Amino acid sequence: MRDRKGSRGSAATAGLLALLIVIMVVVTVYVFVSRPAWSVPPPSITSVGELVDHQYSMTLWVTGVVFVLSQLGLAYAVVRFRDHGQKAHFTRGNNTMEWLWTSATIILFVGLGLLGRKAWVDVRFTEAAPDAIQIEVTANQFVFNFRYPGADGKFGRLDPKLISASTGNAVGIDPNDPAGNDDIVVPTLTVPVNREIDLEIKSQDVIHNFFVRELRLQQDAVPGLVVPLHFTANAIGQYEIVCTQLCGLGHYRMRSVLNVVSYDDYQKFLKEQAPPAPGQ
């Protein structure tokens, strides 16, 4: 009598645990499949971004299958093998199976890692083409500044002692270097569509990060380092640039905008922003 009651309790417990696991799996898979707006990044605007998305999808498939099978396997085992008075089946293991799942996971996981190489190499191992547009990104607490070399195509010398956000010399351009006279420094990033952009990412104070979801790219801005990052945006539009590296109390509001515009609009932007020539 007591046994039967105990076994009914164990059936209910096993059933509830299995049910919770199944609900969790079904809801998770449903969200991944139905892709509501709050669960996906916006479409990518670079060809490398598509490679990243492809690698992401492949990883999702591999992990998704393992996730569903092992969670449902767990739920099944709990219900099927719950204590209802049976004897446990004695076994200490099975070496064939150990070898089987060890080699299967090596091939699957390490293979996935090797396949992911291309999307990484295309951005990080190759340099930007020589005719790519040079822009310097400088981060400090809690703003981004973007410097264009101006009409002469050359960045002016910088002197950290001259950095003064209050007087307008946010990146510390040295007035004694003529190459710096036409440098443009603006708080938002404007680039032409379908042209390669070659960023040099720097920080003045602590570590920040330059992240644009649509580019599928992020890079820390590290004081003392100049890190290159290049991309070619293929869709006109406005995209938010955010900081993903905890940089102090204003971290959450450290933001800027990436404007991808037509080549004509880009030229117009450069003209409008060009500083007045000395003496004017």
Added chain:
Amino acid sequence: MSSHAHAAHAVPHAPTGFISKYIFSTDHKVIGIQYYLLALTAVFVGILLSLLMRFHLVWPGAHLPFVPGGVMTPEAYASLVTMHGTIMVFFVLTTAPQGGFGNYFLPIQIGAADMAFPRLNMLSFWVTFLAFVCIVAAFFVPGGAPLSGWTGYAPLSGLGSVTGPGEGWGQTMWIFSIALFCLGALLGALNFIATTIDMRAPGMTLFRMPLTCWGWFVTAILGLLAFGVLLAGGLLLLLDRSAGTSFFAPANVVVNDQLQPHNGGSPLLWQHLFWFFGHPEVYIAILPGMGVASHVLSTFSRKPVFGYRAMAMAICAIGFLGFMVWGHHMFVSGMSPTSAFNFSVLTMSIGVPSAIKTFNWLGTLWGGKIQLKTPMLFALGFVSLFVSGGLSGLFLAQPAVDNLLHGTYYVVAHFHLVMGVAAIFGIFAATYFWFPKMFGRMMSEPLGKLHFWITFAGAYCIFMPMHFLGIAGGIRRYADYTGVQYLAHLQPLHYFMTISAFITGAAQLVFLWNFCWSLKFGEKAPSINPWNATTLEWTTASPPPLDNFAGNYPSVYRGPYDFSVPGAKEDFVPQHLAPELVARVR
């Protein structure tokens, strides 16, 4: 005469004074409980901090208790992020499984009277306690608690209060706390290793040790190799802040238009030192939990652990590979892209021993006679959470995909499931499982089950949606969603997670009540072995006497998980039972 002398040696006199018995005790069991109570205090502080954060994320303007001025400032939020992470990782996830249960049960499970160095053991607890006092004190120093995250990235953490409130005294207290913690952990690790190697009972070969002991042993080795590096890093950071050195700060750093007096340091050096510790730390938190899960799954399935040797080897493999993957935290740090790719492949390969463990857990359940007591439910929950949290790591292990996910809530979801919640489920499983041994009373089963249902469902309700938040671009450690426009449409997810967090947090009070109530009023444990388990701790009184075995030190005749052995009368054959004493089926 000689037998009298032997007995006097074997059963040392228990200390009688309150202080020598309960405060400055050298008994590993008392020290284990001290560690556990420290972690229990810390976990509720940590939970409180996380609930304050979750509340603020959805009701940013509301008045809050415990917050200076009543309304949370962005710097207060960043301090909470920092302190929650530091307290949970060091004082809960490292302290409870290893310092708590490891201390209590490693000597008993291998048949020893105490740890190899009992006084060192006492010292390591009190140093750890001092570390906790230091970290809590950081809230009350001028400028408040530090805001550079539990990772304390330099130069934010290295330049003093110029980079933000809390970066003055608060950050210094943080470094003191971490340095002390490292010291305590190093002493503890030495003790665990010496004990495992030297103090095993006759017949207790390494491959007859329970998997819990494997977990604690390998964790101790990781601790010995990792905490020394963090200690060194912490001291260098302290020198940068106070002695004018520049280990982590380069030249030409300008904060608030002021040029800082540093030259020649490297911010990435801190990250390498930190993550050389920080990644093994993940396994320091989870390996004991894996040991407990294996132990409990086997006991309540009434089956031997499936592939015991593979399980022990997988623990070693995880420990070994765990030291070669730290760079996956630094894919977008400016580290060489070639290094990033190498770290990536190594990281993917650490999924292999993790998968071996998962398959063997399922193999242990398969064909078993599963008894769904509370410890078993938490062990099953551990497996489910470990699978969910582990698989999401395969995305983050690839630098290309990390371009999208780094620094987002996806990372927060991943590590909370796999090293936070799964590890805590290991701690809960251990608590419900060993409570009758530690205190001679059972914890309430109905309350334990209630605690499990809410916590298991709640953990998934908090952390599953968090993955999606991260994939969509929700950035972690943001005090507020108003700074970035695209975050507004993700707010409904935050509401759901906050409500889930409050319910799950409340369920932990059920646990606290169950724990405290059962200490005094719990049903007396029906025997010294209420779960019909096989390992040595179940052969002695509950709680065990001062020398653990009252002079009758056991010899060991078999492996740790002889359940349902064909031919044996009972469905468990304890490790200490000589073969001729095992009752057989006629």
